[in-house]
Amino acid sequence: xxxxxxxxxxxxxxCFVALFVQLNNIxxxxxxxxxxxxxxxxxxxxQRSQPRGDILSADGVNLATSVPTTSGYYKYQRVYNKNTAxxxxxxxxxxxxxxxxxxxxxxxxxxxxxxxxxAKNLRDLLVNRTTTDNxxxxxxxxxxxxxxxxxxxxxxxxxxxxxGAVVINVKSGAIEAMYSNPTFxxxxxxxxxxxxxxxxxxxxxxxxxxxxLVSRAFQYPFSPGSTFKVVTSSxxxxxxxxxxKIDYPVKGCIPLPQSNQLLCNYGHGAEQCGGTLSxxxxxxxxxxxxQMGMALGAxxxxxxxxxxxxxxxVPLDLPVVGVSNFPAVAQLANNAPSQAYSAFGQQNVSATAxxxxxxxxxxxxxxxxxxxxxxxxxxxxQGNLVQSYAPKPWLTATSSVTAAAxxxxxxxxxxxxxxxxVGFPSAWNVAAKTGTxxxxxxxxxxxxxxxxxxxxxDPKVAVAVVIPNQPSDQTGASTSGPPMKTILGDAxxxxx
Numbered sequence: 001x002x003x004x005x006x007x008x009x010x011x012x013x014x015c016f017v018a019l020f021v022q023l024n025n026i027x028x029x030x031x032x033x034x035x036x037x038x039x040x041x042x043x044x045x046x047q048r049s050q051p052r053g054d055i056l057s058a059d060g061v062n063l064a065t066s067v068p069t070t071s072g073y074y075k076y077q078r079v080y081n082k083n084t085a086x087x088x089x090x091x092x093x094x095x096x097x098x099x100x101x102x103x104x105x106x107x108x109x110x111x112x113x114x115x116x117x118x119a120k121n122l123r124d125l126l127v128n129r130t131t132t133d134n135x136x137x138x139x140x141x142x143x144x145x146x147x148x149x150x151x152x153x154x155x156x157x158x159x160x161x162x163x164g165a166v167v168i169n170v171k172s173g174a175i176e177a178m179y180s181n182p183t184f185x186x187x188x189x190x191x192x193x194x195x196x197x198x199x200x201x202x203x204x205x206x207x208x209x210x211x212x213l214v215s216r217a218f219q220y221p222f223s224p225g226s227t228f229k230v231v232t233s234s235x236x237x238x239x240x241x242x243x244x245k246i247d248y249p250v251k252g253c254i255p256l257p258q259s260n261q262l263l264c265n266y267g268h269g270a271e272q273c274g275g276t277l278s279x280x281x282x283x284x285x286x287x288x289x290x291q292m293g294m295a296l297g298a299x300x301x302x303x304x305x306x307x308x309x310x311x312x313x314v315p316l317d318l319p320v321v322g323v324s325n326f327p328a329v330a331q332l333a334n335n336a337p338s339q340a341y342s343a344f345g346q347q348n349v350s351a352t353a354x355x356x357x358x359x360x361x362x363x364x365x366x367x368x369x370x371x372x373x374x375x376x377x378x379x380x381x382q383g384n385l386v387q388s389y390a391p392k393p394w395l396t397a398t399s400s401v402t403a404a405a406x407x408x409x410x411x412x413x414x415x416x417x418x419x420x421x422v423g424f425p426s427a428w429n430v431a432a433k434t435g436t437x438x439x440x441x442x443x444x445x446x447x448x449x450x451x452x453x454x455x456x457x458d459p460k461v462a463v464a465v466v467i468p469n470q471p472s473d474q475t476g477a478s479t480s481g482p483p484m485k486t487i488l489g490d491a492x493x494x495x496x
Contacts, residue, residue: 273288
């Protein structure tokens with residue numbers, strides 16, 4: 001009996017020690033982090049007793065602001081411009097009464113929320129320094145609207161379109177437009193009613209894997225298909241330039257080593273093609289690029305893909321940006337079929353529209369990919385400049401010599417290749433690459449792509465368009481070409 005009491009006493013003592021340690025952990029060690037946690041109701045109440053800064057488009061349209069409330073627990077409510085809310089929702093994001101934030105609302109929250117600006121002189125110590133800052137984006141609302149109209153018009157099946165497009169300023173990295181469908185209206189997510197917020201959020205959850213909360217422009221990756229041949233072409237010049245001069249025989253299909261498979265051009269081999277690199281990129285010749293991929297090998301293919309930004313986070317100033325994938329060297333080594341298919345963007349290759357726009361931008365800017373960004377400048381509530389974005393390189397993808405050579409190849413795609421029928425005006429001097437990637441049941445659907453930049457002799461903008469899960473398109477040009485022509489024309493007209 002005495003032993004039982006002794007054991008019970010020890011257990012109770014240990015429980016008391018554990019309770020003591022946990023209380024000290026909460027009240028002392030974690031006190032500051034818990035007190036300042038975004039999920040702390042007191043923190044949320046304090047924040048919503050103050051207005052948040054505004055989010056503005058490049059042309060001065062107010063996209064998000066805070067207004068005083070006339071009822072409810074909180075003094076201020078976030079409001080999204082009804083004319084632009086859907087257009088910008090995946091970029092601007094939303095700010096809920098639960099402290100959940102996405103997009104620019106989350107990325108620049110420390111500026112947007114009420115805060116005390118640092119004192120710059122003695123006079124500042126004697127005045128109220130509580131302020132909010134306003135964030136101006138690089139995206140012009142008019143161009144964003146034009147891009148959205150072009151993307152939404154890709155609905156060729158009579159159902160909801162699933163497409164995305166990105167426009168990048170080649171020299172600065174500024175995102176001039178970025179839109180995808182489906183998108184959403186964030187108004188209900190900014191409601192003062194917790195019931196409304198939860199109902200809105202639940203309604204936006206994926207029912208068929210197509211949640212509008214996930215952008216098809218910068219978050220969701222697709223197989224890039226033949227647009228990836230731009231990267232493989234660069235790999236040829238960078239690693240084995242002699243491959244560019246090989247005259248590959250005209251074939252519809254070729255047997256794949258280490259397998260009993262045939263690898264074919266579009267039309268199940270009905271399209272026969274061959275020649276040197278200048279001819280095979282223009283014709284988007286799978287059989288030739290498969291042979292180039294196998295000749296380049298695992299290391300060269302992987303290194304080139306990574307030099308263009310695959311397998312690493314893109315440093316876009318948003319909280320969640322999709323990572324594009326290219327197979328690891330170990331996956332490709334001693335695997336000729338995988339090397340062949342990966343060389344033209346099939347099998348385990350995936351890319352976001354943002355990534356493929358950066359590929360085009362890297363070729364356009366003499367091999368340098370500028371850091372993509374959405375923030376143009378931040379000003380305080382008195383209009384004083386707090387911060388402005390200074391363009392900076394992200395990656396040196398390839399050499400200027402290789403970029404010039406690939407630019408010439410991409411011009412050939414427009415003048416005598418798979419993009420000939422798009423109808424780009426010659427004055428635009430467009431360099432482009434079309435692409436399809438088989439997907440869906442029995443490969444009956446394709447992801448249709450086009451990437452382009454212009455003018456090729458002095459590039460201003462690079463554009464990527466992806467239209468996934470379409471009825472089989474041999475080159476992607478007939479589906480992705482019309483929106484690309486519209487978007488590129490609008491972007492060129494607006495970009496200085």
